[in-house]
Amino acid sequence: MNPAPDARAATADVVVVGSGIVGLGAAYAAVRRGLRVIVVDRTDGPSGATIRNFGHLCIGAQTGEARRYADLSRELWLRLSADAGFWLRESGTLVAARHDDELAVLEAASLHEDPRGGIRMLDADELLRLAPLRREGIVGGAHIATDLQTDPRAAAGAIVTHLAALGVEFRFRTAVTALAAGRVDTTRGAISTEHTVVAVNHDIDQLLPEIAERRGIQRCALDMIRAAVSLRHSLPAPLLTGWSLVRYGRFADAPETAQPTARLRERLHAERPDLAALDLNQMYTQLPDGSLIIGDSHATATTTSPFQPEAAFSAFLAEAEALFDMPAPRVLERWQGVYAKGSTEFLVERGDDGALVLAATTGIGMTTGLGLAEENLTAAFGWAPALEGTS
Numbered sequence: 001m002n003p004a005p006d007a008r009a010a011t012a013d014v015v016v017v018g019s020g021i022v023g024l025g026a027a028y029a030a031v032r033r034g035l036r037v038i039v040v041d042r043t044d045g046p047s048g049a050t051i052r053n054f055g056h057l058c059i060g061a062q063t064g065e066a067r068r069y070a071d072l073s074r075e076l077w078l079r080l081s082a083d084a085g086f087w088l089r090e091s092g093t094l095v096a097a098r099h100d101d102e103l104a105v106l107e108a109a110s111l112h113e114d115p116r117g118g119i120r121m122l123d124a125d126e127l128l129r130l131a132p133l134r135r136e137g138i139v140g141g142a143h144i145a146t147d148l149q150t151d152p153r154a155a156a157g158a159i160v161t162h163l164a165a166l167g168v169e170f171r172f173r174t175a176v177t178a179l180a181a182g183r184v185d186t187t188r189g190a191i192s193t194e195h196t197v198v199a200v201n202h203d204i205d206q207l208l209p210e211i212a213e214r215r216g217i218q219r220c221a222l223d224m225i226r227a228a229v230s231l232r233h234s235l236p237a238p239l240l241t242g243w244s245l246v247r248y249g250r251f252a253d254a255p256e257t258a259q260p261t262a263r264l265r266e267r268l269h270a271e272r273p274d275l276a277a278l279d280l281n282q283m284y285t286q287l288p289d290g291s292l293i294i295g296d297s298h299a300t301a302t303t304t305s306p307f308q309p310e311a312a313f314s315a316f317l318a319e320a321e322a323l324f325d326m327p328a329p330r331v332l333e334r335w336q337g338v339y340a341k342g343s344t345e346f347l348v349e350r351g352d353d354g355a356l357v358l359a360a361t362t363g364i365g366m367t368t369g370l371g372l373a374e375e376n377l378t379a380a381f382g383w384a385p386a387l388e389g390t391s
């Protein structure tokens with residue numbers, strides 16, 4: 001049972017609103033500076049986008065600001081995994097190419113030097129040795145070295161437990177209703193604080209509607225499946241396809257790849273308008289229990305439709321069966337995830353009340369969220385580097 005509001009401390013150095021990966025990153029940054037941190041979330045544990053994704057930490061496919069946050073996140077993910085004791089692997093990412101134009105994009109990207117580990121081209125035989133795919137249609141692929149994979153449901157819970165052990169107080173089943181300078185109002189009383197961080201993902205339009213409207217934030221709803229599969233061997237890394245290449249900055253925006261990627265998008269959309277209408281990112285991650293996460297579709301609106309058309313799920317299963325050398329997958333779970341979508345990749349703002357507002361405003365918050373929080377809290381609050389020896 002939650003204690004009465006007045007039985008709990010009503011002051012903190014840092015109050016974080018939201019216990020998703022961005023809020024957890026903010027709490028981690030603050031507690032490593034020896035600060036007293038309270039995380040407030042209206043749910044009884046992380047249950048937003050942070051537990052609904054692929055667990056794909058897709059570092060090598062980012063550019064610019066996203067790559068900077070992703071590189072910093074990578075260090076933080078590795079450290080958290082070791083200290084909090086959750087599964088995470090330095091798997092890299094595999095990309096399956098089924099057309100020469102997909103190889104052309106990968107080749108253009110692979111020629112670009114990346115000191116932190118780049119993209120290595122694979123011929124069809126090598127890819128087929130690594131990934132349990134059908135031979136038909138595969139023309140080659142690539143391995144992106146820097147990427148990581150985790151199980152998002154297990155990771156989020158373990159990070160909460162670890163942060164609580166470091167001294168972070170979590171106030172779950174408590175909604176934040178208003179922010180003022182030095183104060184956070186919640187459904188269980190007010191908290192006085194030196195710093196406030198808002199990390200509420202798409203629900204920023206509920207708490208700070210002016211910022212959401214000015215930044216054009218909408219909700220992007222994604223359908224997902226987890227299925228039991230019989231593969232000839234397990235998938236050693238997240239697997240992307242041509243439908244993924246057209247989405248990520250490293251391929252879609254970088255000068256050396258933008259043109260071949262535009263041609264690839266044109267061909268995919270002309271050949272498969274049904275999949276283009278779903279705004280498909282055909283990709284897969286296999287969890288330690290052997291089940292396969294399959295996704296995903298994208299539908300953007302201010303309010304998400306609660307109705308999930310079967311077309312997306314049917315397409316996921318048909319495409320998975322065509323790509324992998326396996327009998328029909330058996331669906332274990334279907335769900336919808338939502339993330340904030342804006343015209344830029346990130347929202348970093350100071351509200352009128354002084355709160356630092358952070359969100360990944362495209363679908364890469366699991367990859368970038370820890371670094372987004374670390375870098376921006378340090379800059380906004382004028383902090384020194386984190387205390388050494390505090391993990």
Ligand SMILES: Cc1cc2nc3c(=O)[nH]c(=O)nc-3n(C[C@H](O)[C@H](O)[C@H](O)COP(=O)(O)OP(=O)(O)OC[C@H]3O[C@@H](n4cnc5c(N)ncnc54)[C@H](O)[C@@H]3O)c2cc1C
Nearest residue numbers: 018020021022042048049050053176201337364365366367
């Ligand atoms: C299906 C899907 C697949 C994805 N795949 C990937 C992937 O493979 N790799 C990748 O990098 N990214 C992926 N993403 C994106 C990534 O999951 C998100 O960008 C990231 O998890 C967002 O984290 P967050 O902390 O901002 O939000 P969330 O995890 O949604 O957390 C926000 C929290 O704020 C709380 N909250 C909101 N309002 C209030 C309030 N007023 N008071 C108290 N609490 C409040 C909510 O309860 C929630 O717990 C995917 C997203 C989805 C949906």
